Amino acid sequence: ILNVEQSPQSLHVQEGDSTNFTCSFPSSNFYALHWYRWETAKSPEALFVMTLNGDEKKKGRISATLNTKEGYSYLYIKGSQPEDSATYLCAQGTGTASKLTFGTGTRLQVTL
Amino acid sequence: KAGVTQTPRYLIKTRGQQVTLSCSPISGHRSVSWYQQTPGQGLQFLFEYFSETQRNKGNFPGRFSGRQFSNSRSEMNVSTLELGDSALYLCASSLAPGGGANEQFFGPGTRLTVL
Numbered sequence: 001i002l003n004v005e006q007s008p009q010s011l012h013v014q015e016g017d018s019t020n021f022t023c024s025f026p027s028s029n030f031y032a033l034h035w036y037r038w039e040t041a042k043s044p045e046a047l048f049v050m051t052l053n054g055d056e057k058k059k060g061r062i063s064a065t066l067n068t069k070e071g072y073s074y075l076y077i078k079g080s081q082p083e084d085s086a087t088y089l090c091a092q093g094t095g096t097a098s099k100l101t102f103g104t105g106t107r108l109q110v111t112l
Numbered sequence: 113k114a115g116v117t118q119t120p121r122y123l124i125k126t127r128g129q130q131v132t133l134s135c136s137p138i139s140g141h142r143s144v145s146w147y148q149q150t151p152g153q154g155l156q157f158l159f160e161y162f163s164e165t166q167r168n169k170g171n172f173p174g175r176f177s178g179r180q181f182s183n184s185r186s187e188m189n190v191s192t193l194e195l196g197d198s199a200l201y202l203c204a205s206s207l208a209p210g211g212g213a214n215e216q217f218f219g220p221g222t223r224l225t226v227l
Contacts, residue, residue, distance in 0.1 A: 004154070032213035043115065044202070044218040051213050089155070093212020097168035098145050098204075100212060102154035 004092050006103035013080050013110055020076045021106040023090030027071030032093035034100060035064055035075055039086045047075075049093075080110040114139065116205050116219035124225045130191040133222045137184050137205030143167075144186040145216065146178060149200045158201075161186050162209035190224075198226045 005024045013019050025033065035047040048057040053068040061078045077084055087107045091100035117136045125131050137144050146158040157170040161180035178188040184205075190197055200223050204216040 034216075036218075041220075043220045046215050046217065049213055049215055091155070093214075095212060098143055098160045098206055098209050098212065098214060098216065099157045099168050099170070100145075100147075100155070100216065101157070102147075104152070104154040 004090060004101050004103040006088075006090055006106050008106060009104070010107040011109070013108070015081060015110055015112050017080050017110075018076065018078045019080055019108065020074050021088055021108075023073045023075070023103055025071050025073070025090070025092045025101075027068060029095075030068040030071075030092075031095040033066055033068075033073050034091040034093060035073070036089040036091065037086045038089055038105070044089060047088075077108070080108070082110050082112060084108060085110045116203060116217050118201075118203055118219040118222050120222060121220065122223045122225075124227060125193050126227050127193055127195060129193050130189060131193060131224060132187050132189045133201055133203075133224070135186045135188075135203035135205075135219060137186070137203075138217055141205035141207055141217070142184050143206045143209040143214075144180060144184065145204045145206075146186070146188050147202045147204065148172075149202065149221075150196075150198070155202065158188065160209060167209055193226045195226050197224065199224060 036044040038044040050066040055066040087105040091102040143162045145160040147155040160168040180186045200221045202221045206214040
Protein backbone atom coordinates (compact mmCIF):
# COMPACT_ATOMS: atom_id res chain seq x y z
CA ILE A 1 0.00 0.00 0.00
CA LEU A 2 1.51 3.31 -1.10
CA ASN A 3 -1.42 5.60 -0.41
CA VAL A 4 -4.35 5.82 1.94
CA GLU A 5 -7.21 3.80 0.50
CA GLN A 6 -10.77 3.36 1.68
CA SER A 7 -13.40 0.78 0.89
CA PRO A 8 -16.11 0.54 -0.04
CA GLN A 9 -16.48 3.77 -1.98
CA SER A 10 -20.15 3.97 -1.04
CA LEU A 11 -22.60 2.05 1.08
CA HIS A 12 -26.35 2.08 1.37
CA VAL A 13 -27.86 0.50 4.49
CA GLN A 14 -31.18 0.50 6.25
CA GLU A 15 -31.87 2.04 9.63
CA GLY A 16 -30.80 -0.33 12.38
CA ASP A 17 -28.15 -2.12 10.30
CA SER A 18 -24.63 -2.27 11.60
CA THR A 19 -21.88 -1.53 9.14
CA ASN A 20 -18.14 -1.16 8.84
CA PHE A 21 -15.61 0.43 6.52
CA THR A 22 -11.93 -0.16 5.91
CA CYS A 23 -9.00 2.23 5.70
CA SER A 24 -5.68 0.89 4.42
CA PHE A 25 -2.46 2.84 4.74
CA PRO A 26 1.31 2.39 4.41
CA SER A 27 2.45 0.56 7.54
CA SER A 28 6.05 1.72 7.45
CA ASN A 29 6.89 4.71 9.66
CA PHE A 30 3.35 4.85 10.99
CA TYR A 31 2.55 7.83 13.20
CA ALA A 32 -1.19 8.46 13.46
CA LEU A 33 -4.51 7.64 11.83
CA HIS A 34 -7.46 10.05 11.88
CA TRP A 35 -11.13 9.39 11.18
CA TYR A 36 -13.52 12.18 10.17
CA ARG A 37 -17.22 12.37 9.45
CA TRP A 38 -18.22 14.85 6.76
CA GLU A 39 -21.84 15.72 6.28
CA THR A 40 -22.88 17.56 3.16
CA ALA A 41 -22.49 21.35 3.42
CA LYS A 42 -20.81 21.07 6.81
CA SER A 43 -17.23 20.96 8.09
CA PRO A 44 -15.46 17.63 8.47
CA GLU A 45 -15.83 16.56 12.09
CA ALA A 46 -13.04 14.70 13.85
CA LEU A 47 -14.09 11.32 15.22
CA PHE A 48 -10.88 9.66 16.36
CA VAL A 49 -7.13 10.07 16.37
CA MET A 50 -5.37 6.74 16.82
CA THR A 51 -1.69 6.15 17.35
CA LEU A 52 -1.11 2.76 19.00
CA ASN A 53 -1.27 -0.65 17.39
CA GLY A 54 -4.31 -2.50 18.68
CA ASP A 55 -5.96 0.75 19.76
CA GLU A 56 -9.75 0.74 19.95
CA LYS A 57 -11.76 3.92 20.33
CA LYS A 58 -15.48 4.46 20.78
CA LYS A 59 -17.83 7.40 20.54
CA GLY A 60 -21.46 6.47 21.06
CA ARG A 61 -22.43 3.93 18.40
CA ILE A 62 -19.23 4.48 16.43
CA SER A 63 -16.00 2.66 17.15
CA ALA A 64 -12.67 2.17 15.41
CA THR A 65 -9.78 -0.25 15.58
CA LEU A 66 -6.20 0.09 14.41
CA ASN A 67 -3.62 -2.40 13.14
CA THR A 68 -0.41 -0.55 12.37
CA LYS A 69 1.62 -3.68 11.54
CA GLU A 70 -0.62 -4.67 8.65
CA GLY A 71 -1.71 -1.11 7.83
CA TYR A 72 -5.45 -1.00 8.29
CA SER A 73 -8.16 0.51 10.44
CA TYR A 74 -11.83 -0.39 10.67
CA LEU A 75 -14.66 1.98 11.50
CA TYR A 76 -17.84 0.39 12.85
CA ILE A 77 -21.28 1.90 13.19
CA LYS A 78 -23.74 -0.04 15.31
CA GLY A 79 -27.44 0.35 14.61
CA SER A 80 -27.13 2.93 11.82
CA GLN A 81 -29.45 5.93 11.93
CA PRO A 82 -30.35 8.35 9.12
CA GLU A 83 -28.25 11.03 10.85
CA ASP A 84 -25.20 8.81 10.32
CA SER A 85 -25.47 9.50 6.60
CA ALA A 86 -22.21 11.20 5.68
CA THR A 87 -18.85 10.62 4.06
CA TYR A 88 -16.36 8.99 6.40
CA LEU A 89 -12.74 9.93 5.78
CA CYS A 90 -9.57 8.46 7.13
CA ALA A 91 -6.24 10.25 7.01
CA GLN A 92 -2.69 9.35 7.93
CA GLY A 93 -0.64 11.83 9.90
CA THR A 94 3.13 12.07 9.80
CA GLY A 95 5.41 12.82 12.68
CA THR A 96 6.94 15.95 11.27
CA ALA A 97 4.09 18.19 10.29
CA SER A 98 0.39 18.67 10.55
CA LYS A 99 -0.02 17.37 7.02
CA LEU A 100 -2.69 14.72 6.71
CA THR A 101 -2.88 12.33 3.76
CA PHE A 102 -6.52 11.52 3.14
CA GLY A 103 -8.32 8.62 1.51
CA THR A 104 -11.18 9.37 -0.86
CA GLY A 105 -13.78 8.43 1.72
CA THR A 106 -16.69 6.04 2.13
CA ARG A 107 -20.07 7.60 1.47
CA LEU A 108 -22.73 6.11 3.77
CA GLN A 109 -26.43 6.52 3.16
CA VAL A 110 -28.85 5.27 5.81
CA THR A 111 -32.49 5.02 4.85
CA LEU A 112 -35.61 4.33 6.90
CA LYS B 113 -16.02 28.64 21.31
CA ALA B 114 -16.38 29.64 17.68
CA GLY B 115 -15.21 27.16 15.10
CA VAL B 116 -12.96 27.69 12.12
CA THR B 117 -14.45 30.23 9.74
CA GLN B 118 -13.70 30.68 6.08
CA THR B 119 -14.64 33.50 3.77
CA PRO B 120 -16.05 33.74 1.25
CA ARG B 121 -18.06 30.52 1.13
CA TYR B 122 -18.54 30.68 -2.63
CA LEU B 123 -16.55 32.38 -5.32
CA ILE B 124 -16.73 32.53 -9.10
CA LYS B 125 -13.72 33.71 -11.09
CA THR B 126 -12.55 33.53 -14.67
CA ARG B 127 -9.36 32.01 -16.03
CA GLY B 128 -6.33 34.19 -15.55
CA GLN B 129 -7.67 36.03 -12.53
CA GLN B 130 -6.33 35.68 -9.06
CA VAL B 131 -8.20 34.91 -5.85
CA THR B 132 -7.60 35.25 -2.12
CA LEU B 133 -9.31 33.03 0.42
CA SER B 134 -9.37 33.70 4.15
CA CYS B 135 -9.37 31.42 7.18
CA SER B 136 -9.81 32.36 10.83
CA PRO B 137 -8.74 29.55 13.18
CA ILE B 138 -10.28 28.63 16.50
CA SER B 139 -9.21 31.08 19.17
CA GLY B 140 -5.89 29.97 20.64
CA HIS B 141 -4.99 27.76 17.69
CA ARG B 142 -1.76 28.82 16.05
CA SER B 143 -1.39 26.27 13.27
CA VAL B 144 -3.39 26.54 10.06
CA SER B 145 -3.32 24.05 7.20
CA TRP B 146 -4.98 24.30 3.79
CA TYR B 147 -6.42 21.48 1.68
CA GLN B 148 -7.94 21.24 -1.78
CA GLN B 149 -10.66 18.82 -2.79
CA THR B 150 -11.51 18.23 -6.43
CA PRO B 151 -14.13 15.75 -7.71
CA GLY B 152 -12.97 12.18 -7.30
CA GLN B 153 -9.90 13.18 -5.29
CA GLY B 154 -9.31 13.00 -1.58
CA LEU B 155 -8.35 16.11 0.27
CA GLN B 156 -4.92 17.21 -0.97
CA PHE B 157 -2.59 19.07 1.38
CA LEU B 158 -1.54 22.53 0.19
CA PHE B 159 0.49 24.04 3.02
CA GLU B 160 0.73 24.58 6.75
CA TYR B 161 1.51 27.76 8.66
CA PHE B 162 2.58 28.32 12.22
CA SER B 163 3.76 31.57 13.78
CA GLU B 164 3.52 33.32 10.42
CA THR B 165 5.94 30.80 8.85
CA GLN B 166 5.20 28.18 6.25
CA ARG B 167 6.31 24.89 7.76
CA ASN B 168 5.28 22.42 5.12
CA LYS B 169 4.12 22.58 1.51
CA GLY B 170 2.32 20.06 -0.65
CA ASN B 171 2.91 19.27 -4.29
CA PHE B 172 1.23 22.28 -5.89
CA PRO B 173 2.57 24.81 -8.38
CA GLY B 174 3.94 28.14 -7.28
CA ARG B 175 0.68 29.82 -8.28
CA PHE B 176 -0.60 28.65 -4.92
CA SER B 177 0.71 30.68 -2.02
CA GLY B 178 -0.33 31.59 1.46
CA ARG B 179 0.51 33.60 4.50
CA GLN B 180 -0.36 33.83 8.15
CA PHE B 181 -0.82 36.93 10.23
CA SER B 182 0.18 37.61 13.81
CA ASN B 183 -3.36 36.84 14.99
CA SER B 184 -3.04 33.38 13.33
CA ARG B 185 -5.55 34.20 10.59
CA SER B 186 -4.39 32.84 7.28
CA GLU B 187 -4.96 33.63 3.64
CA MET B 188 -4.23 31.60 0.56
CA ASN B 189 -3.82 33.09 -2.87
CA VAL B 190 -4.08 31.49 -6.27
CA SER B 191 -2.77 33.50 -9.18
CA THR B 192 -3.46 33.02 -12.89
CA LEU B 193 -6.44 30.79 -12.25
CA GLU B 194 -6.94 27.69 -14.38
CA LEU B 195 -10.12 25.69 -14.92
CA GLY B 196 -8.58 22.85 -12.89
CA ASP B 197 -8.37 25.09 -9.84
CA SER B 198 -12.12 24.77 -9.42
CA ALA B 199 -12.40 22.99 -6.10
CA LEU B 200 -13.44 23.14 -2.48
CA TYR B 201 -10.69 24.70 -0.37
CA LEU B 202 -10.68 23.77 3.29
CA CYS B 203 -8.59 25.10 6.08
CA ALA B 204 -7.94 23.37 9.37
CA SER B 205 -6.55 24.67 12.62
CA SER B 206 -4.82 22.97 15.51
CA LEU B 207 -3.30 24.06 18.78
CA ALA B 208 0.24 23.31 17.75
CA PRO B 209 2.03 22.27 14.61
CA GLY B 210 4.10 19.26 13.96
CA GLY B 211 3.06 15.79 14.92
CA GLY B 212 0.40 14.33 12.73
CA ALA B 213 -1.43 13.17 15.84
CA ASN B 214 -2.71 16.65 16.65
CA GLU B 215 -6.46 16.90 16.25
CA GLN B 216 -7.31 19.27 13.42
CA PHE B 217 -10.53 21.24 13.22
CA PHE B 218 -11.86 22.06 9.79
CA GLY B 219 -13.78 25.01 8.46
CA PRO B 220 -16.75 24.67 6.07
CA GLY B 221 -14.64 25.48 3.03
CA THR B 222 -14.69 27.93 0.15
CA ARG B 223 -16.14 26.64 -3.10
CA LEU B 224 -14.18 28.18 -5.97
CA THR B 225 -15.48 27.94 -9.51
CA VAL B 226 -13.24 29.03 -12.37
CA LEU B 227 -15.01 29.75 -15.66
